[in-house]
Amino acid sequence: xxxxxxxxxxxxxxxxxxxxxxxxxxxxxxxxxxxxxxxxxxxxxxxxxxxxxxxxxxxxxxxxxxxxxxxxxxxxxxxxxxxxxxxxxxxxxxxxxxxxxxxxxxxxxxxxxxxxxxxxxxxxxxxxxxxxxxxxxxxxxxxxxxxxxxxxxxxxxxxxxxxxxxxxxxxxxxxxxxxxxxxxxxxxxxxxxxxxxxxxxxxxxxxxxxxxxxxxxxxxxxxxxxxxxxxxxxxxxxxxxxxxxxxxxxxxxxxxxxxxxxxxxxxxxxxxxxxxxxxxxxxxxxxxxxxxxxxxxxxxxxxxxxxxxxxxxxxxxxxxxxxxxxxxxxxxxxxxxxxxxxxxxxxxxxxxxxxxxxxxxxxxxxxxxxxxxxxxxxxxxxxxxxxxxxxxxxxxxxxxxxxxxxxxxxxxxxxxxxxxxxxxxxxxxxxxxxxxxxxxxxxxxxxxxxxxxxxxxxxxxxxxxxxxxxxxxxxxxxxxxxxxxxxxxxxxxxxxxxxxxxxxxxxxxxxxxxxxxxxxxxx
Amino acid sequence: xxxxxxxxxxxxxxxxxxxxxxxxxxxxxxxxxxxxxxxxxxxxxxxxxxxxxxxxxxxxxxxxxxxxxxxxxxxxxxxxxxxxxxxxxxxxxxxxxxxxxxxxxxxxxxxxxxxxxxxxxxxxxxxxxxxxxxxxxxxxxxxxxxxxxxxxxxxxxxxxxxxxxxxxxxxxxxxxxxxxxxxxxxxxxxxxxxxxxxxxxxxxxxxxxxxxxxxxxxxxxxxxxxxxxxxxxxxxxxxxxxxxxxxxxxxxxxxxxxxxxxxxxxxx
Numbered sequence: 022x023x024x025x026x027x028x029x030x031x032x033x034x035x036x037x038x039x040x041x042x043x044x045x046x047x048x049x050x051x052x053x054x055x056x057x058x059x060x061x062x063x064x065x066x067x068x069x070x071x072x073x074x075x076x077x078x079x080x081x082x083x084x085x086x087x088x089x090x091x092x093x094x095x096x097x098x099x100x101x102x103x104x105x106x107x108x109x110x111x112x113x114x115x116x117x118x119x120x121x122x123x124x125x126x127x128x129x130x131x132x133x134x135x136x137x138x139x140x141x142x143x144x145x146x147x148x149x150x151x152x153x154x155x156x157x158x159x160x161x162x163x164x165x166x167x168x169x170x171x172x173x174x175x176x177x178x179x180x181x182x183x184x185x186x187x188x189x190x191x192x193x194x195x196x197x198x199x200x201x202x203x204x205x206x207x208x209x210x211x212x213x214x215x216x217x218x219x220x221x222x223x224x225x226x227x228x229x230x231x232x233x234x235x236x237x238x239x240x241x242x243x244x245x246x247x248x249x250x251x252x253x254x255x256x257x258x259x260x261x262x263x264x265x266x267x268x269x270x271x272x273x274x275x276x277x278x279x280x281x282x283x284x285x286x287x288x289x290x291x292x293x294x295x296x297x298x299x300x301x302x303x304x305x306x307x308x309x310x311x312x313x314x315x316x317x318x319x320x321x322x323x324x325x326x327x328x329x330x331x332x333x334x335x336x337x338x339x340x341x342x343x344x345x346x347x348x349x350x351x352x353x354x355x356x357x358x359x360x361x362x363x364x365x366x367x368x369x370x371x372x373x374x375x376x377x378x379x380x381x382x383x384x385x386x387x388x389x390x391x392x393x394x395x396x397x398x399x400x401x402x403x404x405x406x407x408x409x410x411x412x413x414x415x416x417x418x419x420x421x422x423x424x425x426x427x428x429x430x431x432x433x434x435x436x437x438x439x440x441x442x443x444x445x446x447x448x449x450x451x452x453x454x455x456x457x458x459x460x461x462x463x464x465x466x467x468x469x470x471x472x473x474x475x476x477x478x479x480x481x482x483x484x485x486x487x488x489x490x491x492x493x494x495x496x497x498x499x500x501x502x503x504x505x506x507x508x509x510x511x512x513x514x515x516x517x518x519x520x521x522x523x524x525x526x527x528x529x530x531x532x533x534x535x536x537x538x539x540x541x542x543x544x
Numbered sequence: 545x546x547x548x549x550x551x552x553x554x555x556x557x558x559x560x561x562x563x564x565x566x567x568x569x570x571x572x573x574x575x576x577x578x579x580x581x582x583x584x585x586x587x588x589x590x591x592x593x594x595x596x597x598x599x600x601x602x603x604x605x606x607x608x609x610x611x612x613x614x615x616x617x618x619x620x621x622x623x624x625x626x627x628x629x630x631x632x633x634x635x636x637x638x639x640x641x642x643x644x645x646x647x648x649x650x651x652x653x654x655x656x657x658x659x660x661x662x663x664x665x666x667x668x669x670x671x672x673x674x675x676x677x678x679x680x681x682x683x684x685x686x687x688x689x690x691x692x693x694x695x696x697x698x699x700x701x702x703x704x705x706x707x708x709x710x711x712x713x714x715x716x717x718x719x720x721x722x723x724x725x726x727x728x729x730x731x732x733x734x735x736x737x738x739x740x741x742x743x744x745x746x747x748x749x750x751x752x753x754x755x756x757x758x759x760x761x762x763x764x765x766x767x768x769x770x771x772x773x774x775x776x777x778x779x780x781x782x783x784x785x786x787x788x789x790x791x792x793x794x795x796x797x798x799x800x801x802x803x804x805x806x807x808x809x810x811x812x
Contacts, residue, residue: 113664115741130625150664156656157663176655182662184608184750188567188574190662190740360762365648367768368680369700373637375771376699379764380640381624386642386760387752388627389564389613390620390738481713543761 046166053166066161066175067197071095081134081142087128093120093143101180102199103193109128113182116144147180147198157181196253199246200287234310237317244285244324251278252326279332282325289322336375441466442473444522451504454523456505457512478524481505550587553577561602561610562620564737564751565710570756581605589695589714603758606750613759627717627732633721634702642722642729644764645674647756650748657757666745667727671708692750 052058071094078085100119104110111119120140125133149159158176165171185191213322298316332344364383406500445462448454456478463471482505505522512521557577558564568578580587584604589609595602599618604611624636631639632709649670650656650663664700678700703722710721717724733739738752 047677104662148664155653156653157659159658177578178661181659182747183660184567184606184662184663185569186609187569188605188608190747191741191748273625357657358765359652359654359758359760360648360650360657360756361652364761364768365644366677366762368641368644368764369681369703370773371699371768373633373697373699373702375631375768377637377640379767381636382646382767383623383760383764384627384640385624385642386613386624386763387734389611389648389738389751389755390618391614391622391626392562393619393761396720410633414673439785519604 044169056167059165061169064165066163067177067179069158069161070146070179074143078142078264081138083138087131088124088139089127090139090143090146093123093139094147096120096123097143097147097510098180098198101194102242102245105249106192110185110189110193112189112191113144116192117141119292120144128166142182143336149179194249196246196249199249226316231310233314237314237321241317241321242325244321247278247282248328251332255331260457279329284333285325286322286329289318289325293318293322296488325430332348377395435469438467438469438473441470442477445474446477449524450526451521455508456522456524459524460514478505481524482507482522491541550590551594553580554587554591557598557610558595558598558612559580559592559744561600561612562649564609564611566737568607574609576760576805578605578610581610581704606754608750613673613755622736635725637699638706638722638725639729641674641699644668645670646733646748647725647727647761649673651753657753657761660750662750663748663753664742665748667723667730669745672721674703674726675708677690695798742790 046053071091074090074094075528077102078088078090097116097120100116101111109416117137120143121133121136124136124139125131128136149157158178160174160176162172162174165173177197179198179274180192182190182195293315296318297312326345364379370381371379445459447467451461456475459478460471460472463474481503481543503524505524505528508523512519556573560571560574560577561567566574568574581591582588592602595612598620599615600612600616600620602610603613614622623641627639628635646665650665681700682704683717707721709723710718712718715758719725719728730739730741733748734741734746734751737749737753739746739748741747751788
């Protein structure tokens with residue numbers, strides 16, 4: 022892997038290009054000029070989100086003293102890493118369950134929904150999702166003294182969600198997260214793994230199978246870490262050939278990685294052979310342990326072989342991607358764009374026709390394709406008989422002034438009338454009431470109150486989905502939890518006639534339970 | 545392998561791609577054809593050609609499947625009339641802003657469009673984001689000593705004039721509030737295989753990012769540029785130009801099926 026990660030996918034970008042030359046770093050602090058110092062700084066920064074998690078709990082509506090968000094976060098990363106690359110990769114919900122369970126153990130006396138809240142606080146923090154209207158990536162500024170003084174931004178991820186070929190969306194730990202988790206912040210991955218293998222070999226030679234199992238597990242995690250790095254490198258190539266220094270460093274790095282992986286494969290094969298050789302002589306209990314170690318090593322070997330294959334094909338990836346990317350739109354001089362700065366902000370400042378137009382084409386393109394549908398025969402009569410609105414209304418709409426634009430809504434009821442009508446229909450949300458009774462009360466107030474009551478009850482009985490705008494006011498006054506049912510008695514009043522209705526809470530009038538819909542309304 | 549069988553396979557793959565909620569791993573045959581598309585250049589070319597003949601462009605082959613987008617005159621092209629019938633200009637603008645808002649809150653910066661990850665966003669988050677952006681423009685205007693006598697209603701002003709949420713008796717939100725339009729927008733994205741609902745938020749999938757990055761964003765940017773170029777020429781020309789482009793979008797053969805598909809499945 023590259024010595025200076027800044028040149029690759031970590032994307033340290035200089036923010037203020039004002040190196041102050043001439044100023045001399047104190048000799049005793051000379052380490053700030055070293056490559057290793059910058060690497061340590063960058064490693065340290067990657068733990069910042071965990072500390073921020075622990076520090077920001079006062080904003081939450083749960084008592085944070087019982088929980089340790091840092092440990093929960095580390096445990097969450099651990100759990101995700103433990104399943105990476107397997108068919109049983111953790112989804113967000115899985116991880117939520119795991120962390121919530123840890124929270125429950127920490128504070129069993131607290132309510133269950135609080136454990137879930139704590140868990141989602143931790144996971145959202147690691148995903149960098151919590152109430153942010155910004156990039157998903159963490160971006161933390163730091164000082165780089167190597168060339169005078171530069172402020173740089175370190176951009177990285179800890180946990181991310183990714184789509185899998187079978188349609189699942191699962192959690193994945195970035196290489197950065199594996200680093201934080203592993204704790205050996207300034208070590209090179211390859212070196213650590215080499216060391217781990219030596220330890221493993223020594224342990225096996227001594228017959229310390231318990232130790233060997235632990236070491237093999239750690240070795241496996243390291244394999245994933247390296248896998249993540251190499252994949253990130255290949256993905257960086259895939260996302261933009263131009264961004265990767267392919268001709269120079271990358272090819273050298275890939276070559277080194279290929280050698281390293283080949284070496285790991287051979288060492289792992291040796292250890293496996295060693296394990297197999299001693300198999301006959303061992304007792305049953307020891308045999309089991311040996312088998313487990315062998316299983317873990319097999320996993321590493323498999324991971325390494327996959328990586329090796331990918332690395333062998335790496336130059337092909339480059340050529341393929343170059344070809345593919347040339348065909349993209351950005352190849353035609355348009356370049357990448359910022360949804361916020363280039364599109365949304367300017368559109369907000371445009372007059373309505375332009376905004377509607379730009380937004381319109383965006384919607385049409387972003388929603389992809391539509392498969393033309395054939396209507397069902399049973400709908401055909403209805404479709405043929407209904408008033409034709411499509412098209413006709415669309416073409417004349419530019420000339421139709423919208424009344425609501427001119428201050429008050431002319432069709433709106435006077436607030437006093439709305440209040441009176443609300444008061445009258447309010448009793449239906451407590452106990453069933455007849456429409457005729459409600460109307461009698463309303464008529465006593467004024468004919469307009471009666472009209473509003475009649476409209477709102479009518480809406481509850483038979484909602485007109487096409488007329489939201491007209492009934493907007495009427496529906497607002499009626500409790501969403503009430504239903505209207507016909508009594509069968511004919512009600513005759515001035516100007517109109519129909520069945521008398523009984524209006525009341527749904528649980529009192531309707532036998533079947535339909536809580537799911539009601540819950541949605543209540544939300 | 546004859547040309548006919550190759551074409552048949554290509555059409556089969558495109559048929560899979562036209563079911564955006566189907567992931568390639570969920571169907572063995574889809575997975576097979578998808579791999580062949582990625583590895584066999586000849587098949588790749590056949591698929592692209594067959595797609596083009598249908599008025600489609602293959603814009604990417606992500607891990608989850610092939611992403612095809614309809615060209616303008618394609619029978620598969622999505623129209624605003626598929627979204628809702630009889631839209632008022634105001635409502636149409638609001639729908640556009642809701643979708644632009646979702647994309648902007650998901651990928652605010654250029655680099656965000658390149659991160660191969662699933663982003664999670666909620667209706668409230670998008671509404672707050674849009675409202676804050678509009679409010680910032682309103683504040684800037686107040687500080688501006690020059691009084692602008694804009695006859696036309698600017699988009700941000702209209703957005704601010706809309707209530708954030710208005711509930712309906714039948715449940716859900718009215719189409720006449722911003723939260724209502726944003727949640728409808730998310731529902732559409734779910735129905736079109738661009739997003740998945742997860743608890744109170746939505747996971748925006750690879751397909752969505754590709755669609756924004758490769759297609760929708762550029763088309764919208766071009767349209768925006770065209771509108772601004774027209775306004776540079778002169779005020780009179782602007783009206784004509786924006787009307788012309790608007791008609792371009794609206795002109796639609798009256799379609800007996802359009803209403804039938806007016807809401808994504810499961811959206812009331």
